[in-house]
Amino acid sequence: MYEQISHSLLNSILDDLKPEIRRQDLRHFYTRLGANFYAIHSLFFTLYGHRDDFQLQMLRLVETMAKGYIDRTPELEALDIQREQDHNWFLSQKWVGMALYSNGFADNLPDLTNKISYFQELGINMVHIMPILKCPVGQSDGGYAISDFRQIDDRVGSLEDVRQLAQDFRKREILLVLDIVLNHTSDEHEWAQKAMQGDRAYQDYYYVFDDREIPDLFEQSMPEVFPETDPGNFTWNGAMEKWVMTVFHNYQWDLNYSNPAVFIEMLDIILFWANQGVDILRLDAVAFLWKKMGTSCQNERKAHLLLQLMKDCCQVTAPGVLFIAEAIVAPFEVIKYFGEDAIVAKECEIAYNATLMALLWDGIATQNAKLLYQGVKSLPNKLERATWLNYVRCHDDIGFGFDDHDIRAVGYEPRAHRRFLVDYFSGRFDASARGLVFMPNEATGDARICGSLASLVGLEAALEVGDDDLIAAAIGRILLLHGIILSFGGIPLIYNGDALGVLNDYSFAEDPSKRDDNRWVHRPKIDWEKAALRKKQGTVEHTIFNAMKKMIAIRKEISAFADFDNRELLTIENEHLLCFTRFNHQRPSEKVLVIANFNAQPQSIELEALRLAGFNLYGQWIDLYSGRKPDQDDRGIVLEGFQFCWLTET
Numbered sequence: 001m002y003e004q005i006s007h008s009l010l011n012s013i014l015d016d017l018k019p020e021i022r023r024q025d026l027r028h029f030y031t032r033l034g035a036n037f038y039a040i041h042s043l044f045f046t047l048y049g050h051r052d053d054f055q056l057q058m059l060r061l062v063e064t065m066a067k068g069y070i071d072r073t074p075e076l077e078a079l080d081i082q083r084e085q086d087h088n089w090f091l092s093q094k095w096v097g098m099a100l101y102s103n104g105f106a107d108n109l110p111d112l113t114n115k116i117s118y119f120q121e122l123g124i125n126m127v128h129i130m131p132i133l134k135c136p137v138g139q140s141d142g143g144y145a146i147s148d149f150r151q152i153d154d155r156v157g158s159l160e161d162v163r164q165l166a167q168d169f170r171k172r173e174i175l176l177v178l179d180i181v182l183n184h185t186s187d188e189h190e191w192a193q194k195a196m197q198g199d200r201a202y203q204d205y206y207y208v209f210d211d212r213e214i215p216d217l218f219e220q221s222m223p224e225v226f227p228e229t230d231p232g233n234f235t236w237n238g239a240m241e242k243w244v245m246t247v248f249h250n251y252q253w254d255l256n257y258s259n260p261a262v263f264i265e266m267l268d269i270i271l272f273w274a275n276q277g278v279d280i281l282r283l284d285a286v287a288f289l290w291k292k293m294g295t296s297c298q299n300e301r302k303a304h305l306l307l308q309l310m311k312d313c314c315q316v317t318a319p320g321v322l323f324i325a326e327a328i329v330a331p332f333e334v335i336k337y338f339g340e341d342a343i344v345a346k347e348c349e350i351a352y353n354a355t356l357m358a359l360l361w362d363g364i365a366t367q368n369a370k371l372l373y374q375g376v377k378s379l380p381n382k383l384e385r386a387t388w389l390n391y392v393r394c395h396d397d398i399g400f401g402f403d404d405h406d407i408r409a410v411g412y413e414p415r416a417h418r419r420f421l422v423d424y425f426s427g428r429f430d431a432s433a434r435g436l437v438f439m440p441n442e443a444t445g446d447a448r449i450c451g452s453l454a455s456l457v458g459l460e461a462a463l464e465v466g467d468d469d470l471i472a473a474a475i476g477r478i479l480l481l482h483g484i485i486l487s488f489g490g491i492p493l494i495y496n497g498d499a500l501g502v503l504n505d506y507s508f509a510e511d512p513s514k515r516d517d518n519r520w521v522h523r524p525k526i527d528w529e530k531a532a533l534r535k536k537q538g539t540v541e542h543t544i545f546n547a548m549k550k551m552i553a554i555r556k557e558i559s560a561f562a563d564f565d566n567r568e569l570l571t572i573e574n575e576h577l578l579c580f581t582r583f584n585h586q587r588p589s590e591k592v593l594v595i596a597n598f599n600a601q602p603q604s605i606e607l608e609a610l611r612l613a614g615f616n617l618y619g620q621w622i623d624l625y626s627g628r629k630p631d632q633d634d635r636g637i638v639l640e641g642f643q644f645c646w647l648t649e650t
């Protein structure tokens with residue numbers, strides 16, 4: 001858009017650019033800057049326009065983008081241009097992700113490179129490696145407390161290893177996903193250290209206060225993330241003799257984005273990682289970016305403006321790089337991280353589908369799909385060129401954050417129902433679920449759940465008693481959940497260990513840096529000798545791994561599984577089943593019917609429902625997953641306990 005004020009500002013900025021920037025060939029940079037400048041200027045002005053040094057900050061911002069562009073390799077620039085041309089590339093069904101800790105999946109980064117063939121064997125072509133940056137030696141929140149945004153933790157490797165990995169992945173068409181922890185730094189970060197030494201400029205990078213007056217006001221409306229271990233949102237720092245805002249752990253200092261210097265530093269870091277060859281950046285804890293007194297300090301409008309500005313700036317320098325929003329918040333809030341009021345994604349192209357994740361677990365606990373159906377029905381529509389990251393579990397706890405209205409709509413009382421779920425997964429209701437309660441909050445009654453997928457769905461207990469039926473049921477649940485995330489629409493993200501049925505790892509309790517955080521129970525170190533059993537018939541590992549491998553391979557062949565607003569939820573009588581159709585957005589008659597039975601008993605779906613959904617009842621049906629004709633009785637199609645199928649007409 002052409003607009004006089006921003007255009008004349010752009011001209012004067014271009015005149016003021018450092019000579020070394022002006023001398024470069026910046027053709028593509030300038031076209032993109034011209035296209036995005038109006039938006040960048042408006043956003044930057046809304047956030048920082050009240051400052052005397054606004055124009056100087058704006059110049060710094062443009063210099064940061066230009067510098068990032070100059071550092072971009074020709075290979076990455078070619079990729080940018082290719083992705084600009086094929087801008088829906090990430091909506092394809094061919095992508096299947098996995099999330100892992102480099103020192104949990106492998107020993108370290110070089111060893112991870114040795115194990116790339118495992119990804120190829122399973123069909124994984126997008127790998128999210130959890131934090132690998134320099135962090136405190138003891139407690140570091142699993143690396144989410146970062147001490148240097150440009151240096152790799154030497155316990156896992158070096159920057160050279162990451163570059164090598166990025167290259168090795170690229171050759172094999174595997175996407176690399178890394179974290180950018182935007183919301184906070186560790187208290188060992190240079191900025192925090194300088195702040196502690198009394199440097200005012202760096203104290204302004206954080207929220208620091210002389211006394212409790214303002215912190216107390218904030219506390220009135222701010223919830224607590226880790227109430228059990230880190231109650232409150234502020235920590236006293238003796239060196240500064242001030243209170244610092246620490247929403248997460250007391251050693252994680254919240255960055256203050258009302259300071260444009262912070263924004264520019266973090267943009268520079270984003271561009272730095274884009275230039276190391278990272279394809280997708282996972283932006284951690286984005287809901288928390290803007291703090292405003294009197295609010296929960298989550299999902300604030302200005303948090304969205306910051307993300308829009310990040311996206312607009314990153315598009316100028318590295319348009320091929322995508323953002324994932326990690327916002328584990330209410331369904332109607334999550335959707336906004338794609339970009340509110342925009343036609344195409346204007347914040348993050350991808351967002352964690354935490355709602356689906358939580359609903360799936362409800363289905364497991366209740367053996368009933370009615371809340372899952374209701375929650376999926378209420379999922380707001382997302383924008384075009386935006387997609388979900390669908391997952392069963394990740395490295396964090398599982399919170400039952402679905403909507404209270406939906407819970408009531410299906411006849412449960414929200415508080416009691418959530419309590420039931422926590423009781424269920426912590427084994428108080430059914431001893432076969434081996435979860436641990438995470439961060440119970442006495443004041444609010446809230447609690448979340450930790451535990452590996454296999455242990456939560458009963459595999460650990462079933463193996464202990466050696467009961468084949470129970471083992472089969474647990475495996476059935478594991479496959480059922482993946483059958484949904486692989487067909488729902490979006491990028492499925494499989495968690496490290498889940499394709500091998502890895503159980504809880506209780507060893508964290510002996511490690512002083514981990515024992516207070518039971519999320520470590522489901523952050524396994526893969527035992528590769530045991531993992532080799534995936535090649536031995538008759539083992540649990542073999543059954544799960546090969547089923548997943550087959551599902552992934554089939555998913556990649558089904559064009560109706562690409563994500564183009566092409567899912568229709570079916571309303572059916574049997575509440576144990578979740579049922580939806582996926583259709584090819586260009587050829588809608590190419591349909592796949594997904595049916596998932598959350599109940600242990602066989603369940604049937606009435607043929608009339610399928611007829612209403614546009615299926616030809618006299619045609620030939622085939623389950624693309626099993627390759628078999630579905631079972632039928634006089635009422636309709638019958639699914640075994642925990643069975644799922646991907647039906648199509650032949």
Ligand code: OTU
Binds near residue numbers: 144225286327395
């Ligand atoms: C994210 O977590 C990370 O995934 C966690 O591993 C980190 O501890 C946390 O940020 C701090 O860096 O912020 O938007 O267990 O579900 O805190 C949601 C709580 C987050 C996490 C939540 C999440």
